[in-house]
Amino acid sequence: MSIAPPNPPHTAPPARDHELMQRTVDGDLEAFGGLVERHQGALVNYFGRCGVYTGEREDLAQETFVRIYRYRNRYRPTAQFTTFLYLVARQVRIDLLRRTERRRRLYDQFQQSAPQAAVPGAVERGERLDIEQALAALDETFREVVVLVLLQGLKHREAAEVLAIPIGTVKSRLNTALQRLRETVQGPKHDPESDE
Amino acid sequence: MTLKATSRPEAQAGRDPDAATQAVRAALAQLPPLRPTRDLVPEVLARIRQEAPATAGRFGLRSGPAPWRTWLPRLAALLAIVLGVDLAVRRHVERKQATRDRPSASATEARSVREDRESRTAKRLAQAWLTSHQDDEGRWDVAGLGGRAEHATALNALALMALMADLPPGSHATVRPGALALLAAQQPDGRLGSPGAFAMYEHGIATVALLRALERGAIAERESDVRRAVRFIRSAQTPAGGWGYEPHDRAAATGAQPNASVSAWQIEALGIARHLGWGDPEGHLRRGLFWITQLADAQGTVGYQAPSDYPSARLSTTAAGLFSLASAGRGLDGLEGVTSRMAQGLAGLLDQPGVASDANPYRDFFVLRAIAALPPPTCSIETRRILADVVQRVRQTQVQQGEHRGSWDPRDRYARLGGRLYSTSLSAMALP
Numbered sequence: 001m002s003i004a005p006p007n008p009p010h011t012a013p014p015a016r017d018h019e020l021m022q023r024t025v026d027g028d029l030e031a032f033g034g035l036v037e038r039h040q041g042a043l044v045n046y047f048g049r050c051g052v053y054t055g056e057r058e059d060l061a062q063e064t065f066v067r068i069y070r071y072r073n074r075y076r077p078t079a080q081f082t083t084f085l086y087l088v089a090r091q092v093r094i095d096l097l098r099r100t101e102r103r104r105r106l107y108d109q110f111q112q113s114a115p116q117a118a119v120p121g122a123v124e125r126g127e128r129l130d131i132e133q134a135l136a137a138l139d140e141t142f143r144e145v146v147v148l149v150l151l152q153g154l155k156h157r158e159a160a161e162v163l164a165i166p167i168g169t170v171k172s173r174l175n176t177a178l179q180r181l182r183e184t185v186q187g188p189k190h191d192p193e194s195d196e
Numbered sequence: 197m198t199l200k201a202t203s204r205p206e207a208q209a210g211r212d213p214d215a216a217t218q219a220v221r222a223a224l225a226q227l228p229p230l231r232p233t234r235d236l237v238p239e240v241l242a243r244i245r246q247e248a249p250a251t252a253g254r255f256g257l258r259s260g261p262a263p264w265r266t267w268l269p270r271l272a273a274l275l276a277i278v279l280g281v282d283l284a285v286r287r288h289v290e291r292k293q294a295t296r297d298r299p300s301a302s303a304t305e306a307r308s309v310r311e312d313r314e315s316r317t318a319k320r321l322a323q324a325w326l327t328s329h330q331d332d333e334g335r336w337d338v339a340g341l342g343g344r345a346e347h348a349t350a351l352n353a354l355a356l357m358a359l360m361a362d363l364p365p366g367s368h369a370t371v372r373p374g375a376l377a378l379l380a381a382q383q384p385d386g387r388l389g390s391p392g393a394f395a396m397y398e399h400g401i402a403t404v405a406l407l408r409a410l411e412r413g414a415i416a417e418r419e420s421d422v423r424r425a426v427r428f429i430r431s432a433q434t435p436a437g438g439w440g441y442e443p444h445d446r447a448a449a450t451g452a453q454p455n456a457s458v459s460a461w462q463i464e465a466l467g468i469a470r471h472l473g474w475g476d477p478e479g480h481l482r483r484g485l486f487w488i489t490q491l492a493d494a495q496g497t498v499g500y501q502a503p504s505d506y507p508s509a510r511l512s513t514t515a516a517g518l519f520s521l522a523s524a525g526r527g528l529d530g531l532e533g534v535t536s537r538m539a540q541g542l543a544g545l546l547d548q549p550g551v552a553s554d555a556n557p558y559r560d561f562f563v564l565r566a567i568a569a570l571p572p573p574t575c576s577i578e579t580r581r582i583l584a585d586v587v588q589r590v591r592q593t594q595v596q597q598g599e600h601r602g603s604w605d606p607r608d609r610y611a612r613l614g615g616r617l618y619s620t621s622l623s624a625m626a627l628p
Contacts (some may be wrong), residue, residue: 033237040236048230058232066242095576131223150224164532182216
């Protein structure tokens with residue numbers, strides 16, 4: 001929405017996430033605004049790297065924050081706020097996928113058919129496009145682990161909580177994902193000696 | 197495609213998997229962050245204020261200290277957003293009502309606080325009815341309330357569970373007599389209730405009620421008897437992992453097969469026992485849960501005795517299966533995928549005619565409990581809307597006048613078996 005006004009600077013001293021969340025639970029809506037301001041960029045990046053269409057990333061981020069507000073009484077400060085954040089964000093994304101499965105497939109086809117032609121200077125930024133394409137082509141199971149751990153900076157334990165899988169599974173999926181990314185950007189695995 | 201810019205020569209990275217992996221990590225780290233094109237704070241706060249004004253007032257939401265000069269343009273913008281959203285919501289509601297007799301998602305959210313209050317009132321009324329019909333020995337007159345006396349154990353247990361569901365901790369005045377009355381009928385082998393055709397239904401439901409009573413400290417001195425009841429469940433399990441209408445040793449003679457509905461009660465009991473710290477020493481709970489997972493088809497729909505076996509409503513069996521996994525299976529490895537699949541299966545089945553409008557206490561009970569047992573966020577807006585309609589229908593069918601004020605009229609297919617006690621207990625427990 002273009003009518004959104006510039007956000008006024010928050011004059012309160014920086015507070016930790018769980019403190020802001022506690023204030024939110026106590027009824028301080030402005031504190032929740034501080035959480036939104038702090039994490040909106042990370043959320044948009046999360047949705048974008050998980051393959052959400054450009055026009056929907058912000059809507060999903062907004063929906064995530066609204067749901068977090070609804071579930072505010074279930075938040076426990078013993079857990080990282082970011083774990084709670086991505087737990088909800090992931091469900092929001094899953095709900096979107098269910099609703100828009102057909103549209104998503106069309107978008108994926110479009111992305112695969114002519115991604116570079118739509119981006120000026122693609123040749124100069126070949127590496128970034130390659131790794132982006134490789135990430136986008138990664139199976140969803142592995143991509144979300146890469147996004148959460150390597151791009152969003154979650155610890156293995158936190159990612160395990162978000163994905164509701166054991167830590168060992170997070171690690172193994174991450175290794176597999178990196179291996180597949182490597183194979184995608186370098187081409188099929190082969191023995192260089194055998195080519196001679 | 198090749199990784200063009202790395203700190204190592206490409207050929208070297210190609211021969212060294214570790215170096216290549218590090219290069220991939222480095223390339224990922226160099227991806228520029230995707231940023232929002234607008235500030236989401238005003239929109240989020242506007243939605244919160246618009247969607248739940250009653251919540252804001254009730255919980256005393258307040259804004260932080262900010263000069264009015266700073267807030268004025270922001271408030272104006274928020275007002276514009278609110279009016280815009282409000283208009284969109286109104287149009288959406290009108291459109292929805294024209295095609296389906298259901299409120300919009302936003303309207304569902306907005307009415308949530310009022311509905312919570314109405315549900316609490318309905319549960320209190322039900323509790324008052326249950327208490328007023330409990331005799332001094334803790335029992336209910338099953339036959340006098342339209343049920344069959346041979347099912348007295350299960351029906352008394354359901355009533356006791358409904359009574360406990362909304363009582364504060366430490367309230368034993370009605371719970372303790374009710375639990376002791378159940379234990380008075382316990383057999384030497386631990387069985388609760390009669391050895392009739394519904395033996396495991398009776399026993400499973402009664403054991404769940406006793407475990408709940410024990411959990412809240414109402415019958416601490418009878419723990420050994422409750423443990424005997426749990427042991428009976430374990431002994432009655434079939435080799436496949438499920439439970440049938442009769443214990444396994446008798447079922448072998450009669451040919452009765454395990455089914456999802458009976459098994460759900462036994463699994464719930466074993467889950468509570470595990471929660472009490474009694475563990476699952478011989479894996480009965482795990483085997484039961486695994487058996488339930490084997491009943492789910494690819495869409496997450498749970499069959500009665502086997503996948504795609506639907507002699508009656510598949511919604512009830514799917515809800516019962518999902519409830520088993522989401523409650524008793526919580527924290528156990530390997531169930532996440534199938535639990536998610538069953539949740540999707542349940543959501544798909546909810547969107548069919550009659551779910552929101554037709555009275556079915558057993559189905560409502562398991563559907564709403566299953567959803568409540570799922571970790572948040574539980575389901576989509578569309579599913580929540582249907583569930584809200586179910587809850588509204590349950591509330592609206594509660595008797596509001598006369599001798600049976602607070603109860604529910606027995607109207608579904610099991611009314612001839614359970615009578616008013618059955619319909620009231622399950623309906624009261626279904627309410628969130």
